[in-house]
Structure formats: structure tokens, C-alpha cells
Amino acid sequence: MIDFDRVTITYDGAERPVLREVSLHVAEGELCLVVGRTGVGKSSLLGAINGLVPHFTGGTLAGRVKVAGRDTATCPPRELADVVGVVGQDPLAAFVTDTVEEELVYGMEQLAIAPEVMRKRVEETLDLLGLAALRDRPLHEISGGQQQRVAIGTVLTAHPRVLVLDEPTSALDPTAAEEVLAAITRLVHDLGLTVVLAEHRLERVVQYADTVIHLPGDGSAAAGAPSEVMLTATVAPPVVELGRLVRWRPLPLSVRDARRRAGPLRARLPVHPPSAPENGAAPGETTLQARRIIVRYGDLIAVRGVDLTLSAGEICAVMGRNGSGKSSLLWAIQGAGRRQGGVVELAGRDPKHLPPREARELIALVPQTPSDLLYLNTVGAELAQADRESAGSKSPATRELLDQLAPEIPDDAHPRELSEGQRLSLVLAIQLRAAPRVMLLDEPTRGLDYGAKRTLRGIVRRLAAEQRSVVIATHDVEFVASTCDRVVVMGDGEVVSDGPTPEIVVASPAFAPQVAKIVTPLPYLTVAQVAEALDPSCALPEVIGG
């Protein structure tokens, strides 16, 4: 169905090609997963399938890409629209019209499909993806999972034979991700579509893949059966890391596979993990007390009277589905966002009533899109600006802070050209320059690969070791399991549960990390804990992940 024949892709001005001499074959009806760290060329590989690379992005493509017999050298993306459907990470950015039904039709109108056929296909697609009740709804009013399903629907109406999905669930909460993945697997199984999928959160998708294409980062690509490729892949979900650790062959890819093999492992593991996953520091004195916080946007009540107390050195996760009030709570506590009711007490003062400059010396927030805080042309200028902004603070210079978080970011780099992880580090360093006692992070793991998350975990733990309180709003169960001491689960603007990570996370099937699901009822959360229990002297830094 898809053939890559010695494909080399070089972008203009790049020193070396992103992909070098890649030859691949994806057979009809396969679900093919593309894995690799950030920046190894996953998106370039996907873009080459429908000719967006190089027709749209620029650069040079040597070799030949053929899809359903058509050569992308002679067919630009628009001429391949009836064969390849492409869905990106942010569905809203790709919508052209404003209601569900019109959006489904748009592609067909471009392809000049007869009105009666369009009518029929719209109804079919609405049913196929479970969107019938949403047909007249404006696109920006429906949930993220529904938007992503609409985005898939919009390309399906053209009846393509290949579906290309570039990180379709990255921006979604676990439930919405499930919803989208269920739709995708259904398309593969029922319609026989060929699907090529790239995803960071491998724990969500690897078990559905028929083949895996691994991009190790040197421009090459290796394709093969998932259980073989994942043995040595540079990125791996916890279930695969556990499988590698205890040498299960063939490698289990799903919790179910691993659970069926885990009997002997459970027998070998001590009943209590040797150490808690967190840094183990006893919570210090209370730093922040928030009482009866209320946030409302018109009729919508985002946060309904939430109480939250934080201690020094504590890492607290705030979880809950999209729209449950996590972000609103963080912004309300920081004082920059809306707050219609309640008080926050931090060092005897309420940050809302302080000028922003003083408030950020007590409590800092890194927003969901960190780049909103960056506006200068170079990293060096941003750092100098941050030093000027926090002139009175006792903390080290911003450059020093940045080097601790992410070494080797040159002064002359443009902030927009940094990777997600580097940009997060830069903003974190800028906010840390004011030496706040409480640090709030809104969705920091979005767009980070496993390596970058590991780095972030180290950073967060260091902040806690310096007796700061850290609050992280996130969907990332595995990150919470390996990093946070405490979890607050929110639903509909209220706190649903609040307690130590092991208790909260293991108690709920939706929030349990993969390792917990595999070894339950034993209270293990991460591969690192299992490794330590099996071999107390073991130091396997490359295995410890999550």
C-alpha cells in the first residue's frame, strides 16, 4: 500500500538529512506505529506519505514514495486526498468550517463528489464514529475527544485507503484518548483501512500495532513485529520496560499479556516496595492554604469551593478529565486568573491582592503553553530580561538555573526553535528566578517524550528537595506515579479524592499506572520500584522510566 524506496529527506539549511536511505513497505490493512524520540523525523516520515513533505514543507526528497500506486513526486497532497487522509495533533487547528456536519462535507466538496453520495456518506460517517448527536454542534463547543473523532471523520468521508495520524491523542485526557483509539482500531478491523500512526504515549497504542517502525535518531528506520522492535527501541512504555527487566519473551505489549505472565514475578516481589517512589522527604510545614476557592465563567462554575493545603517539599498532582477545573484552580491560586470566592494564604498574604511582581516571588505558574511567556528573539535576551525582572531576588542568575535544568541551550538560539522540553525548562528557569515558594505547573508533560519526562521528574524532585511545594496539573498517570507524593482528583469543579499517590492511583482503574495493573494487589507503581525490589543494589538508569 505504501512503499518507501531509498527515501532521503533533507530540509533546507539542515546539516544532515532527517531520514536517510529509508526503505519501507506497509501492507494493506495494517496498523503501523511509528516510534522514536522527539525530533527524529516521525512527522517527516508521516508527511512524506501524502506528499506534504516536500511539496508543502519545502526541502528535498530523494528516492521514491508510492501510495496505492501513485508517486508523490508527481502528485501533490491535494491530488492524493482521495487516497490518503491525514489527521494532526490539534484537530481545532485543521478545521475549516464551524459545525460538525459542514466539516465532514468539506473534503468531499473539494473532491467534487455527487451530492447524493455526500449525503449518504455523511450519515454513514456520523454513525461509524458515534457523532450523530453532534451533527449541528459548533466545532469549538464539543470536547477534545469528539473533535478528534470529527477530524478523523472529515478525512474518512473521502473514503481514503490510508489514514495517517500524527499524535492523535497527545492533547487528550485518558478517557478521550480511549474514545479516539477505539474508533481507530475499529476502522482498521471493520473497514480494512491502512493506518500509519505516530504517538508519544506508547502505553496507549503499542498493543494495537501490527508493525512498528522505529526511528533511532540517526536517520535510519527499522520496521518489524512490535514485540521484536520494542525490545531495543529508544522509547518504551512501562509494560515494555518491565518486560525487558524481567526478560519476558516474547515481549508483552499490553497489560493483559503482562498480567498473564506476572504470576511468578508477583511471587518473587516483597509485599511492600523497598521505598516509596517519591523522594521520601517528610512533608514540612504548611506553605499554602487555600480555602473555598470558587471560579466561575458566566453561568459555568469551573471550581466549586475547593480547599487545598500544601506543605513544603511536597509534590502534588491535580488530575481529572478535561474541563474538571484543574487549570482554573491553579490560576485562581496563583492570583493571575479569575477567583470569585475564597482565600489563599501564603506567608500570611494572599497573592491575589499583591502586585504581580510580589505575587510571583511567593508563587509562580508555568502555563499550559509555556511559549506565551516568551517574546524575545534569543534565549540570551530572555534570560537577561528575566534577571532584570527579578532584580531583588536572592536566587542565582537565570542562566545558572537554566543550566541546572537543561544544559547546553545556547544563548543565540531562538526560543521558538527549542524542543518542547527545552522551552519548558527555559520558562521554568525564568519563573524560578523569582525564587517562589510554591511552583504550579499546568500540563507540563504535554509533548514530552519519555526521556524529557525523566528530566522533568529530576527537576521537580530537586524543587521539592529545596523545600518548595510543587503542584502539577496533568493527565499523565505514569508521570504522576513516578513523581508525585500526593494526588488530588477533581471532577466537575470539586475535589473527588485526595491522598497519597499509591492509595489514590491504585484504587482507580482509570488512574492506575501500567505496573500497578500488572502486579496488583502488590502496591508497586513504577518499573524502578520493581527493579529495586528484585535487586536492591540494582542501578539501571536506562531502565528506570515511566
Add this chain to the structure above:
Amino acid sequence: MRHARLTVRGHAPGTQDSRRVPRALHPVAWWIWALGLVIAVSRTTNPLLLILALSVLGFVVANRRTDAPWARAFKYYLTLALIVIAVRIVFQSVFGSGIQPGDHVLFRLPQIRMPRWYQGVQIGGPVSLEATLAATIDGLRLGTMICCIGAANALANPKRALRVLPGALYELGMAVVVSISLAPQLIESVQRVARARQLRASQRRGFSALRSIVIPVLADALERSLLLAAAMDSRGYGRTGEATRTARRLTATLMLAGMAGVCVGCYGLLSGSAPRLLGTPVILLGVVLCTAGLALGGRRVRRTHYRPDPWRAPEWIVAGCGLISAVTLYLSTGYSAAGLNPSFSPLRFPGLPFLPAVAILIAAAAAFAAPPPRRRMSASGLDGPEPIPGRMARPEVSA
């Protein structure tokens, strides 16, 4: 409102004629109706007629708008109209011209003496009731015209209205549609960045403060436009079909020649000294050339329309109502033209001329002639728990 609700919820089938089935009226019908009212309103300065026209607009919008986002726009147009009136009054008071000797002076603003060579403009001075009244009515007229356009925007989906453009102009319409969609996103991103700026507590003011908002917003917008362009390209936008190079050139030549013809023709028609042959005949020639160009250009664009809006009796009636208002007030036959533009010096209450009032009231018939709009049925529970995609009965789909 109530009437529409009742129809949507539906009585027993059969009690309503087929015309009452909720559907969207053709957007062009709403625009003809609204533009008809614009023409009618532009002919009068009678405050009673203007207020009557505003009431008609409000009545029709309340009865026949959908619950889509653009349908909530009418109140913004109303606000805009109020601002227009206020600005008009302020200007009238500050640059107080047109004060007659016998006017009732309300109060006096401090007057600025202008140099002798600039005597034409007066700033400050007495503010008279008559002049303020005239300014209010003038503002009211402009405001009502704005509200007419607002009503058309609230009643007809602006994007659907653009669909009636001929195929050759599709790209133009598409550009407008995309910019309409991007505007709210831009506002959202400005709000987000402005809020984030507080987190950094930048002390900057003026230009550099502006920069700290503008740069992230523009970078964001640029990224989004690139994503959108890539998505549109992947979905087949701009497929050329089988247009040959000669056909494209012929289209361009026809269009350019046609446009030139229309321009020259307009000049010929408006200028008294131009030869008569340069007027109407050249315009007609230009129009013919343009039409040929559009038809030829439209032929190369291979595209279809999903559920095109039909043009049936309600569309004729709605458009006709607007046209009747326009024609009655434009021709000003059958009644005294003075009633349309009453004088306020000396001060007196204006009369309501019968025929124009009826003509404007006729426009209100659109509220009954147009079919009730389709409303989202969230109230009836269709939005309830969603079916799980994996578990529902699936109709046959051929892929």
C-alpha cells in the same frame, strides 16, 4: 420566540403545513430583505419610522434566529448603533455648527477661539436642543442601517451566504471564511497571552509591553495558519481538475477586459461630457465579458455543494417584503415626501406618514413567512450520554 419554540417541539403531525418544517432560509433572501430595509431607512430621518424599523428588526431576529454563535451577534450591532449615536451627539456638541439664532440653547461648552484664517471650524460654544436632536436622529438612522446588516448576519450564516458565489470566485470566498474562523481564535490567544504576561510580572509599558503580547500571538497565529493550510491541502483544496493553461489565460483575459469595460462604462454613465456610447453599452459589454469569464473559470473548478439551500415560496416572500419597503420609501409616491424628513425647527412632534409606516411593517412579515429555524435539540435529551464508538450498531459502509 415562543412561537418558534412551539413549532420546533412540534404539535401532532399534520396540524402544520409543510412550510413550517424547520429549515434554514436561503441566506440570500435574508440579505435582500436586510438590504431592502437599509435602502428604506436611508431615505428617512423620521425618528418614528426609524424606531419602527428597529422594532421590526428586533422582532424578526428574535423570532427567526438560530442558536448558532453568529446568531448571538445582533446585540453587538445594537451596542454599536448606540455608540454611533453617542459619538454623533458628542461631535455635534463639540464642533457646534448649524446653530440657528432662534434655537433653544441647552448649555454652553467653553469655547476655543480659532485663529482668523481658521474661522470655518468652531470648537465648543453653545449647544442647542435642535442641533442635538438632529444629530441624534442622524445617528439613529446610521445605527438602524448598521442593525439591518447585523440582522442579516444574525439570521443567515455568513459562511453559507458566501457559498452562492460563482465557482470561479470560490477561492475568494474561502479566504473570507478562513479569516472569519481565525478571528475568534486570535481573540482567544490575545486573552491567553495577556493573562500569561501577568505571571512574568513584566514591568514594561508602552511599546515593549505591546510587543510581549503581539509577538507570541502572531507566532501562534502563523503556526495555526500553516497547520490549517497543510490540512486544507491534504483534504483536496485547490485541486485544479483538467484546466489547461490556455483556458486559465482565457479566463483571466475575459475577466480583466470585463472589469475594464464596467469601469469605463460607469465613468461614461456618470460623466456628463463623455460620449453617450461610452455609457450603458460599454457597461453591458463589460458585464457580458465578466459573466463569460466567471462561467469559464467556474467550469475548471470541479466542486460540488452539499445540501444547497432551496429557493422556495418563503424565500420569495421574505425577499419581496424587503423590496417592497425599499421601493415604497425610494419612490415616495402616494404620500407627502416631507413626512419622511420632518423638520425640527421650530420644534414639534413628527407625524407618522401612513404609507411608509405600512411599508416598514410589511418587512416584519418575514418573521412569519420564513420557516422556523432549526435549533439544536439539546433540550430534548439528544445530547445525553454518548454512545461508545466501539459498541454501537453499524450500518453498512463500503470503504
